[in-house]
Amino acid sequence: MKCSLCNSDIKDRKSDNKGKIYHICHNCKLIQLDREFYLSREEEKQRYRLHENSAENKGYLKYLNSIITNSISPFLKPENRLFDFGCGPEKTWAGLLKGKGYNVSSYDPFFDNNSEWINKIFDAITAIEVFEHLLSPAAELEILSLCLKRGSFLIIRTMLHNNNWESFLKWWYREDPTHVSFYSETAIMYICRRWNYELVQIKNHCEIVLRKK
Numbered sequence: 001m002k003c004s005l006c007n008s009d010i011k012d013r014k015s016d017n018k019g020k021i022y023h024i025c026h027n028c029k030l031i032q033l034d035r036e037f038y039l040s041r042e043e044e045k046q047r048y049r050l051h052e053n054s055a056e057n058k059g060y061l062k063y064l065n066s067i068i069t070n071s072i073s074p075f076l077k078p079e080n081r082l083f084d085f086g087c088g089p090e091k092t093w094a095g096l097l098k099g100k101g102y103n104v105s106s107y108d109p110f111f112d113n114n115s116e117w118i119n120k121i122f123d124a125i126t127a128i129e130v131f132e133h134l135l136s137p138a139a140e141l142e143i144l145s146l147c148l149k150r151g152s153f154l155i156i157r158t159m160l161h162n163n164n165w166e167s168f169l170k171w172w173y174r175e176d177p178t179h180v181s182f183y184s185e186t187a188i189m190y191i192c193r194r195w196n197y198e199l200v201q202i203k204n205h206c207e208i209v210l211r212k213k
């Protein structure tokens with residue numbers, strides 16, 4: 001078994017009390033759900049439709065606005081070109097950014113599968129609640145990296161684990177069956193080294209801002 005982020009051989013395999021198996025990379029500290037437990041593409045899509053991520057959900061809007069305050073406004077100016085990777089069915093986040101004056105393109109493998117963004121260069125890419133769903137994060141990071149220039153930002157929202165198996169077992173975040181890849185700060189630092197980013201900030205163990213070197 002190879003790590004889907006750093007490609008190291010993984011020998012550490014652990015299971016929870018329900019028999020769900022995880023692979024733990026000792027190099028980059030990525031924890032991956034075993035493939036046996038992946039949903040089918042159709043089940044995965046259905047599951048995303050259940051998320052209450054529309055603009056009518058006030059709590060969700062408040063949450064997204066706090067990401068703008070913490071991780072977008074300090075670094076980006078209106079009219080900057082933003083690319084929302086994994087926009088979901090409602091495009092609520094992309095809509096909010098447009099409302100703030102940003103020039104936003106989006107893509108989602110299930111809900112907006114277009115190739116218009118490939119080979120384009122953006123001032124920032126946002127991936128809000130996306131990385132935990134990625135089966136092959138290294139492959140996606142490779143493609144995203146080609147869409148950023150020096151000084152561009154990669155803004156990721158995913159909850160980080162703290163490299164402790166006992167607390168991982170108790171973590172609600174792993175209960176969502178579409179969550180398959182779990183990162184820690186160690187994995188974020190690995191991403192910075194391999195794809196040439198500088199770590200700008202990590203807020204609340206979940207909002208990560210990287211700048212292309």
Ligand SMILES: [Zn+2]
Nearest residue numbers: 003006025028
């Ligand atoms: Zn790894």
